[in-house]
Amino acid sequence: MNGSQPNVRTAAVLAMGFAALVWAVVGAFTLLALPMTLMAFDAPGSENNPWIYAMIVGWALVPLLSLISVPGCAYAVWREFHQPLRVRTLWVLGLLPALGGLIFLGSSLGLEVFCDGSLPCGYPSRF
Secondary structure (H helix, E strand, C coil): CCCCCHHHHHHHHHHHHHHHHHHHHHHHHHHHHHHHHHHHHCCCCHHHCHHHHHHHHHHHHHHHHHHHHHHHHHHHHHHHCCCCCCHHHHHHHHHCCHHHHHHHHHHHHHHHHHHCCCCCCCCCCCC
């Protein structure tokens, strides 16, 4: 393993292998639970709440970004023995699916703060 900081590079490569495993499992579980997000629209008027749409987009991004991150992490580990990538690139590949989780958590927090946890939230009907 080449690099000016061998400890940082070793940690990044080990994180890549671990991230590939974790995101494969998390992506599979979130993909299986994705159809259940439609139940967020059961409350009358909740279809007008933009926080719910942001939550569903964040939830759907986790398996989608996992499809990018898992092969990317495997490629980064393979490439480490041939021509190493930059450490920053390794961390971005490993943490990419967390972006969907952050969007989901941020929109959940927004729903709690601005709507007091209410799914309809008093948004006017579009029809």
